[in-house]
Amino acid sequence: MMLLSGNRKNVRLELKMRNIASHFISFSAGYQRQLNYKHDDGSYSAFGKSDQEGNTWLTAFVMKSFGQAWDDVYVDKVYIDQALKYLKEYQLESVCFNSSGKLLNNTLKGGVEDNLSLSAYITAAMLELGRIHTVSPVRAFTGYVEEEDGREPLKH
Numbered sequence: 001m002m003l004l005s006g007n008r009k010n011v012r013l014e015l016k017m018r019n020i021a022s023h024f025i026s027f028s029a030g031y032q033r034q035l036n037y038k039h040d041d042g043s044y045s046a047f048g049k050s051d052q053e054g055n056t057w058l059t060a061f062v063m064k065s066f067g068q069a070w071d072d073v074y075v076d077k078v079y080i081d082q083a084l085k086y087l088k089e090y091q092l093e094s095v096c097f098n099s100s101g102k103l104l105n106n107t108l109k110g111g112v113e114d115n116l117s118l119s120a121y122i123t124a125a126m127l128e129l130g131r132i133h134t135v136s137p138v139r140a141f142t143g144y145v146e147e148e149d150g151r152e153p154l155k156h
Contacts, residue, residue: 042082
C-alpha cells in the first residue's frame with residue numbers, strides 16, 4: 001500500500017510540473033509575440049509598426065504585464081525601460097499623461113476617455129513595477145490628484 005501511495009504522489013508531482021512548464025512555455029511564446037507589436041520608440045500598438053504610432057494605454061499595459069512576469073519568465077529589462085521612457089515623454093506639465101495612438105479594444109480603458117484615468121492607470125503600472133526608477137512621475141502625479149481632489153498634497 002505504501003508503494004501505491006508513493007506512486008500517486010509522483011504522478012501528482014509530474015502533472016503539476018507539466019502544468020507549470022506548459023504555463024511557462026505559453027507565456028514565453030506570448031512575450032516573444034508581443035515584441036512584434038513594439039515600435040522603435042518603445043511603445044506598443046495593435047498592429048505594430050504598421051500603425052503610425054504606439055498607444056499609451058497599450059504601452060502601459062504591456063509594461064505592467066512584463067513587470068508582472070519578471071519573476072517567472074525571462075523579460076529583458078530594456079523593453080520595460082523603453083516603454084517607461086516612451087510614457088514619460090507623454091507626461092504633460094500638469095503631470096497627467098497625454099493619450100496617443102489608436103486602441104481597437106476599449107475594454108482596456110474601462111470605457112473612459114480622459115487623461116486623468118489614463119494617468120492613474122500609468123501611475124498604477126509604474127507603482128507595480130516597484131524595482132524600476134519611477135519615483136518622480138509617480139510622486140508628481142499623486143500630488144496632482146490630491147490637489148485636484150482638494151486635499152493637501154502629501155510631503156514626499
